[in-house]
Every structure is written in structure tokens, then in C-alpha cells.
Amino acid sequence: MIKINENYLKLTSSYLFAEIARRVEAFRQQNPQKEIIRLGIGDVTKPLPRACVDAFRKGVDEMGEEGAFRGYGPEQGYGFLREQIARCDFQARKADISADEVFVSDGAKCDTGNIQELFAGDIVVAVPDPVYPVYVDTNVMAGRTEKSVDGRYGGLVYLEGTPANGFVPAPPNQRVDLIYLCYPNNPTGATATREQLKAWVDYARAEKALILFDAAYESFISDPSIPHSIYEIEGARDVAIEFRSFSKTAGFTGARCAFTVVPKSCVAYAGDGTAHAIHGLWNRRHTTKFNGVSYPVQRAAEAVYLGDGPSQVREIINCYMANAKLIKDKMSSLGYSCTGGVNAPYIWIECKSDSWKFFDMLLNDAGVVCTPGAGFGRCGEGFIRISAFNSRENVEKALSKIEEAVK
């Protein structure tokens, strides 16, 4: 008899964004004439930068030409892309990362979801709260948790992000083995200082723990004192894996390209205490369960680093960050306490009510879709996330509708 992985039965509810989509669809069917402005899921809205489109097209053309056509590429990504990434995203910031430590993939969601496969079933996992649900759900599926009680899975250590700590939790007093960190943070928009990251690296080195550092939003950092990569912190190479994405940086949510950095010096241990390079384990997984990113997409991603690419990317980010400022200023002026929106495209807003209730109110009264904080964990209750990913016009319209709705 074929038996299921019963850990799936522990998953408490449908994936957050699927639930939002369901409520929005129900509203749309009941109010077909009402305009809906989506500031929820964190999907970009602006077209790909021109440089990326041109490179993408050129890649497609090659796929149609005898001689230029490319079949299977290296599962880890083409050298042309890995080298740009290592040079521009890391070495240029004095982070010691080489091209063969970069694994190109089709998404940071996939990589942050798959990475836990490399580790034992009985490790202690620490996740932020509020949290990007993928970190939690993939560990539930893998059997590293007990059932959920009051919105928390037994066996996980929750690192609480609250107004008191500025949504940047410090290392815990207990032992944890695998630590998910995300800065600039999704959903709070908070960032970690060099000192705060150093405390985590020191903790991981002392405990032989591993940090999974999700830096998908690093390109939104405007404050020059804030690290973009965990590898800007000394000693991080031995205890941290970093996840990046072209999704938010360059509008690749629909094009699909991301990458994960696994330094060769980064190790994990067998039960007998022998150290094993995680690089080799991830390489084995990547070559066994993945077949590389579409070649034209990798050419489009390369264009982010070449010629006019960087300035076009910057221009798009600046537009979103101008939106973020508008949102933050307006919500603050309406009396809501806000985090994020300065070094991140998300504004985390204390909504002074149940967060799904506030979500429903914004949807019904303003036609605006946000993300209810409670969907990100217990510490998200009482908050909502508003995303800056939309047109200036829509953001302005949404803000005036929100103003009307909450007055």
C-alpha cells in the first residue's frame, strides 16, 4: 500500500498567498465593477529592464539557430553568469566569494525550500516570527516539527521580531542548529546592522550552527552602513549560505532566475563529528534534482550587470522606493506605526486590530489588497504588510482610498 508522508497532514492551512487570492477572487465576483489595487503578494509590476529584454531575445534567437543552439547547460549555471555575480555582488563589496560557489537556480523560493534536505531530521531549527512561510512549511513537510498548536509548530524555535527589538531578534539563549534569517526582512522591511549580523555569525561559529541568509531584497538597501551580504561579516564564509534573487531586483518574478551561494569552507557534521563541505552536498542535490535555468533567462540575468543594465535596474528600484516612501509617510500621518519602507520595498504597519480583519476592511472598503501580518506568524498578528510594488498612480489611488476607509 502506498503510504503518504504524514507530515503533510500537519500543515495547518493553505499557503498564505493562496488564501489571499481566494478572498480577493470572492470579492471580485461579488463586486465585479469595483477596482482592486494589489499591494499584497510582493510581485513586481514594472516590465523587465530594456537591457534584460534585449539579452533575453538574443538568447532566444540563439536557441533557434543551428550552431548557436544550446541544450542542457551546467546545472549550476553558466560561467558567464556565475562570474558576474561573484564579481559584482560579492567581490565588489569585499565579500570573498568565487564563481564556483554560486549556484544559479530558478527561484529563491525553491532554494530556500530545498536546502533543508541536506540536513538531518533531528536538528533544531530556528525561524523568525513573522516569517516567510516557506521556511516553516518545508521543515514541517520534512518532519522536523510536531503538530501546530495555537499557530506554532512544536519543535521549532521562533525568533520573535517585535517593536521592542525593532524586528531584529538577537541569537537565542538556547542551542539551535539551523537558523533562517532574512534581511532586508520579508515581511517587516527591517534591516540588520553589521553588529547585529556579527552577533549571529559569532553565535553560529560558537555553536557550530548554520545560518541560511535570505538576501532577496538586498538591492533595496539605501543606507550605506547596512551590509548587503552576510559575507561582509568576517567568519561568515564558514557558517552561512546566502540566497539571492533577480525577482525583485530586476523584475524576474515571471522570468525566473535566482542563485544560492555555498562557500566551500562552509561545513556541516556527520553524527560522528566529521565535517562535510555543504558545497559538495548541495552540488549533488542540484545535479540530481535540477537541470539548470533556461539559457535565455540566464542571458537576461547577465544583462543586469552589463552596460546599461545596472542603471536601468537602479531606476526601477528607485520608482518602487519612491512608492515606499509615499506609503510610509501616509500611513504614519494617519497615525499608524510603520517599519520598513526605507531599505526594503515593504512597509510593516501596526494596524491596531486583528490583521485578517484589517485585511478584509481594506479589501472591502478601499479595494486594496495587503498581506495580513498574522499569515506570517504569531508575532505578525496586529500588523499588515503593504508592498511598494505597483505603479505610482495606483499607489496614490490606493492611499487616498485607504485614507477614506480608515477615517
Place this chain on the structure above:
Amino acid sequence: MIKINENYLKLTSSYLFAEIARRVEAFRQQNPQKEIIRLGIGDVTKPLPRACVDAFRKGVDEMGEEGAFRGYGPEQGYGFLREQIARCDFQARKADISADEVFVSDGAKCDTGNIQELFAGDIVVAVPDPVYPVYVDTNVMAGRTEKSVDGRYGGLVYLEGTPANGFVPAPPNQRVDLIYLCYPNNPTGATATREQLKAWVDYARAEKALILFDAAYESFISDPSIPHSIYEIEGARDVAIEFRSFSKTAGFTGARCAFTVVPKSCVAYAGDGTAHAIHGLWNRRHTTKFNGVSYPVQRAAEAVYLGDGPSQVREIINCYMANAKLIKDKMSSLGYSCTGGVNAPYIWIECKSDSWKFFDMLLNDAGVVCTPGAGFGRCGEGFIRISAFNSRENVEKALSKIEEAVK
């Protein structure tokens, strides 16, 4: 202390094609002047069909236009593609599959590797021998096997494909829960008749087992009596998942698009005997650990079904199959017993020697890269696989060099 998944340490050797690449690279460095013809990995060589290139470009152009741009798509794939697949690949063959049972992905390797996550750790898994290594390695990683002894992992049931059964093993006399089948077969090129598949479906229904049917090569079937889909067999909807790919069909190995069919009536069981729809479990995995296929790639895949797409695809397949006939005829005339090559792009050749030795001989003496059968399992020892994926010119050249080398 961060501990590794020690099941990875059971993996006996590097992934087959990585080992081949290593040997070829060593040969190339020692013989920089010698031409190498690759009939090994099974990668296509012809450009994408014109219809696919045009649709791909159009998709890219949309990604650069305000209003037409698409961000995150449905993780399961766009309706436009899922509907073509359901209609043309299944309903047209009287296989009762609907669009919402089709999950679009970036590769059949990924899907056949990931699917086992849905099932319990203590199920009995049956794999073919010779076997596509991904089926085995992903179950080793998941801890469903013991260590490997003499090339076989304890705990797996090996379904032996031999000349005696025409490389189509019958259901075993023992109970197994999860069964990997692949027809047309990789690596042997053998196909299963309707009666042979029916025996498997009957077995699965009787044992409450599940069949994972890899049909990545179905478009190479020329014999009208051979089923293209397991769903052409009555009752298969309840006990089988099918994997398909655009890789070999339409040259998408570098473009990346595939799909998996999970019928809604297909179930697996909890320990207490309650049935659970696998469709919901796979949907949960797909939405949690995957973010959909690149939009322009999905448009390119859609073109396989529209306008001139089907005839252009057919033309490419006919070229490869003409190569397959040349290979089969030549190797047969040289006294080698061959399987496949009629309804599959692979020719499985009894090489009358150790298969890695024959591989090295072909590489060194003929400059031809094949795939050693032993890399596919114990029953592959004494065989090699030659692939028809190359130009007519290269295949002819390779065959005359092989003729010289083996004479």
C-alpha cells in the same frame, strides 16, 4: 551542531553524466586535436522549432512592455498551456485527463526527483534495472535504502530488464508500493505493449500501489499499437502519475519545460488506511517549493501544439529517428545485438565486454561518446546506450569511426 542528512553519504558515486563529462574532458585535454562526437547524454542538438522560437520571442517582448508584463504566474502553469496539454496529449488519445490535473514544471528530472517527497519513508520502492539514476538517487537521499552492496542498494526492489524479457519486466511476485516505470525506456529504448502496461495497472490496483510513469520519450513512438500514455489503460487514473517533457519532443533541454499529470482520483493512504488525494499533496508541494515556469518558456511550449508547431516538431523527430535507424542498422550489421531505436531515440547495444571498457574504447579509438550501460545499474553491465540526438553528418561520421575501431 548542524548535522547532515547522512543518507547522502550512501550515494556510491558521482552522478553518471558527471563522470562521463569528466572522462571526456580528460580525453579532450590529452587529445586537443581529436574530434569528439557526443552520442552520450541524450541531449538534443537541433534548434528549437521555428514556431517555438517565434512564440518565445513574443513572450519575451511582452515581458518588456508596460501592461503586457507578467510577474508571478500560477505555480501549476498557465491555463493556456495546461489546456493544450490536456486536449492534445491526452483527450485526443482518449485518455481522460483534464487541464487542472496537469502541473507544468521546469523539468521531468525535477519532478521525478521531487515526487517521492510525498510518500512515507518506509514504503517499498521498485525501480527498473537498468534505470535512469535519478529514480534511485533521490530515494537514497530520502533514506529509503540501506547502503549499496555490489551496485545495489538494500531495501530497493530491482525490476530486471534483460534480453530474456525484452527489457520489459513484469510485476514482481512480492509486494511493492511505489513503482517507477519508463516507456519508451531510457536507456534501453524498449516499449511496453498495452497488455504489459495493463498487467502493471492491475497489479497496482490490487496492491494499492502507485505507478510513476515516465513518458518523456512518448513522441518517438512510431508503432500505432503502443500506448503513449499510461492513461490509455483502463483504471490507470486511480493508480498512476505520469511525467512528460518538452525536452526531447521539441528540443527544450536548454529552454526547460515539462509537466506532470496527477489525476484527481489517484490516492495514497495514511497509516490508518484513510485515502488522500495525491493531487492535493503535490499541489501543496508545488506551491510551497516552486514558483512556476518562466512565462516566455510556457508560450514557447504552447507553440508545440499550435499552427505549424506540430509539423515542425514531427520533422525534427523524424530526423532523429532516421539517425536511430542508421545506428541500429550499422551496429546490427557489425554483429551487435540491439534494442530500441524504432520507438525511441536510444539504441541499447550488447557490447560483448565490460561497458565502461567499451565506453573508453569508443572514446579513445573512435572519438565517440556513448553512455556505458553499467552506469544505469547491474543489468546494464555489458551494454552501452547510443543516442540518436545529433546531426545526420555526425552520426554517419561516428558510425564509420566506430566501424573502424571495432573491426
